[in-house]
Amino acid sequence: MRTPIAIDRRRQRPLHRQIYEEWRRGILAGRFGPGERMPSTRELAAALRVSRATVTAAYEQLVAEGYLEGHRGSGTFVSQELPDRAPGLVATSTVRASSAPARLSAFVERLGPIPLREPSPAGVLDLSAAGPDHDLFPFAAWGRLVRRHLRRIGPGLRRHAEDRAGYEPLREAIASYLRRSRAVRCSADHVVIVSGSQQALDLCARVLVDSGDEVAVEEPGYPGARQLFAAAGARLRPAAVDADGLLVAALPPSSRVAYVTPSHQFPIGVSLSLARRLDLLAWARARRAFIIEDDYDSEFRYVGAPLPALQGLGDQSRVVYVGTLSNAMFPGLRIGYVVLPPALVEPFVRAKWYADRQTAYLEQAALADFIGEGHLEQHVRRMRRVYRARRQALLDALDRCFGSRATVLGDAAGMHLVVRFDVPDIASRARRAGVALRDTRACYLGEAPANEFILRFSDLGGRALGEGVRRLAG
Ligand SMILES: Cc1ncc(COP(=O)(O)O)c(C=O)c1O
Structure with missing residues (x-):
């Protein structure tokens, strides 16, 4: 039987719900018109390759809501009296009209769909999605601080309008942390608290980019930033990345903004050399362009001292520095920060105010203490040791199983590795072997190199990493 409906197993929605x-x-x-005969549960289950119980659950719901009716012994039919035609319910024409595709803004059309990330089925080893190891986060200390502020919650924390740039003690704590750990030149007055660095990038697009403007991006680069700029109507100008980071000499002269990841290029993992950092600052000065420095997982460098931020090197009036607690703490926290040139603070606060007023205040208060009492830096130091060992375990496994057929790109930093395999069709090999892999295609505007993958190590133990690589090698 050719099935008149389709289901998508990659979606998180239960199959019976999708069928319904x-x-x-x-x-x-x-x-499907009134009186039309439905396929039997057996036929539809076979055609969709799902269990009969799944189809039965969907049909029962449709019968309960009046879309279908069953005639004992003769099957199931689309109801003669559809619920939207029944008196007292929405008129058919309204329902029909609203189920037609809506005309949406060019902005949302250009955003494109959210990439699917589903939990891997049991038995599949997931090497695809890097993130912090939540099991090692000091949730007890965090919970204590949240409760402390919950107990004290007074007018200061109940209102959110006084500190429009974010909770002031948190801005102080972040400015001091960034001066210490990233050599960022700032005071609390330059810091705006945002809901993750993704919101910082969205605000950058709103504040700095007009439709038709050129925005220079790294190739390859972070798709989540590129999509935002494209949605704002920017013309993206990719500039290549080599072992020294972005090729500054290849930056187009007419770009108004350059979005860069100098400490740990996403996804390749190289860092921008000092000479190129200085060239980039000179490029921005000469064109009165802005550099958006996304300092994404810069806390985690495993050899030598952490690289100071580009922002601290020269003319701060051209650099918007963006950071996040998603990696050092946990992504669900949704707190990030922007350090702005003085002239941009008010426009950013205005854009943030109209976007969502304020990032959750209670968590901002707890975070101010978490940083102030030294928990953040202590945790980062601990995780640096853990991640360094896991990265090494992945490198050892790659070396053991692939030798020179696996080339690791980038510096000893971050939470993932980019690996080029000199092995035909590693993706289908991974599927057969029960390993989930993520290739780098989404990070390229142009064509991606074959067999290039982002391999996660930060939240997997050495044994799982070894097993994953062994399965890949077959
Ligand atoms: C390079 C880069 N920047 C920014 C983000 C956004 O992170 P968040 O909004 O969690 O701070 C991500 C997330 O994956 C990223 O990879």
């Missing part, structure tokens, strides 16, 4: 929604949508849109 597909029929419901089809009935409301008039694709």
